[in-house]
Amino acid sequence: MTGQYDYKKFRVLFVDDEEQTTDLMREYLVDTFDIVTAYNAEDAWELFQENPGSFAVVVTDQRMPGAQGTELLEKIRAERPRSIRILCTAYADIDAAIDAVNVGAIYKYVTKPVETPELEITIKRAMEFFLIQRERDLLMREKMSAVQRLMMTDRLISLGIFAAGLNHHMRNGLTAVKTFLDLAPLKLQSENVDIRSLRNPNYWTHFYATAQESMNRVLELLKEVQEIPEPPSAPTGDSVDLNEVIGSAIEREKAAFDKRFISVNLKSVTVPPIAANKAMIDRLFELLLRDESENANENGSIQISLEADSAEQGWDGVRVVLEDDGPGLTSANMQCLFDPFFTRSGKPDQYGINLLAAFFLVHHHSGTIDVERSKMGGARFNILLPLDPGSIPTAQGEEAFLQRVMEAERAWEKKLLGD
Incomplete structure (x- = not known):
């Protein structure tokens, strides 16, 4: 972490039953920290519970009427393990200090008067x-998320390229079959x-129509598979209104x-x-909604929402969030949902x-899905x-990200070693 620390980004909770000491401490520290004070552990716990995520540091006296400081720190540790806990004790309270280390897992204890x-x-x-611990945690989550996305993207790109290569060989063989079907009526006439x-003309007419329809569907599928791994041929310079695109796809x-x-x-x-x-982009939402029309529950419901957002x-x-009310999928099926030829419903057509x-x-638009x-109850x-x-x-961004990770690791080690 570089630059100045923002000491007011998160709050400090200060607890002491000596009201004059507490008020003077708040007056002294208010310019540096966003400080909240309480005169006993019970009030402090109520203040903490209002917004646990807003507190970074808790400083409490040990000997107070009602619950002791160690009891408060133990509850805060259970609620927010990452909070930094400091106990103020007198020299005579060495047993309480030991208890605070063992039970409340305090960051530090200071002796009174301080x-x-x-x-x-x-x-x-x-x-x-x-702050360093928090940024390190955020970076690690971002790093793991990035690795997971990379693995999934690499896997799907490999599958897409494989499907496209297989498509080339299949198309060559099917071309002969398609040609035969197209020329069959003319050949019959020439003969x-x-x-x-014929004894059953309806059978041959129906069978021929079915064969032509199936062949056209397969060829259309192969065409779509061939185009999957290819990036857009036109620049991404159109100004696209997603409300309009999704509304048109629904229609x-x-x-x-x-x-x-x-x-x-x-x-x-x-937005x-x-x-x-x-x-x-038109094609994207047409495909998503087509998949929903085939796989969502009959008499079911689909909800679509949009919002401006930022990536990690x-x-x-x-x-864009699109979710339905079923059918539910197992975790294993969720992992396979983007695989080629995987169907949610299992329908053969x-x-x-x-x-x-x-x-x-x-992926071609540098987005995530x-x-x-x-x-x-269904998929989201x-x-x-x-x-x-x-x-x-691309590469520059990855380099900057790794630099942030290394800076956070160095700062973390420095703090662990006590500066």
Whole structure:
């Protein structure tokens, strides 16, 4: 962590039953810290519980009417283990100090009477320790999240490239079959064969139509698979209104939703436009909604919401959350949801390619997409698209991130060694 510490970013709770001492301490420290005071452990606990996440440091006297300081610190430790706890004791309270270390896991104990400037320095060091610890935790979570995204992206890109390569060989073989089907009626005519003269002409007519329909579906699927790993050919310079895009996609899929009596609710709010390839973003939400129309519960409900948001890496974007009320998926199925040819419903007429294509459309725009269980009972898709994909640094950003991790680690080690 570099630069000046913000000692008022989080609050300090100071507890002492000597009211005059407490008031003087608040008056002395208020310019440096956001300080909250209490005259007993019970009141202090009530203040802490109002907003536990806002407190970084707790300083308490040991001997007070009612609950003792060690009891308060033990409760605070159970509620917020990362809070920094300091106990003020008299020389005669050595047993209490030992108990505080063992039970309350305090950061430090100071002996009374304590000099105010000395206590200010102690609280500063404690606040610095808390801030460094917090940034280190945030960076580690960000690092693990980035590694998880990288592993998933690498896996899906490999699957997409494999599917595209397989598509090339399949298409070559199917071209001959398609040609045969297209030329079959003409060949029958050249041989002077009248289909009506056959013993079961309806069978041959129906079978031929089914074969043509199935072949066209397979060829369309192969075309989509081939395009999945490819980045957009046009620049992402269109100004795209996501409310308009999603609303239009809902209208295009309306017949499919109505057929299964699925209600779709778009919570339209004002969000900034994103720079993107308009055709690809249209395709993204068309695929997501098509997958929902095929897999959401019949008579079910789909909720879609938008909000301006920022990624952990710092870039601004628009978050779209799409969730349904079922059917529920196991954790193992959640991990496979973006895999090619994986279908939620298990219906044989589905190819399971929509979500894989959606993943790559988001990936090509430097966005993120993940899925988790919805509180509604089904799946919850979180999509974050950047306002300007071109402004997101790649190698430079990774280098800066690693630099922040190393700085936090050095500061952490320094604090552990007592400066």
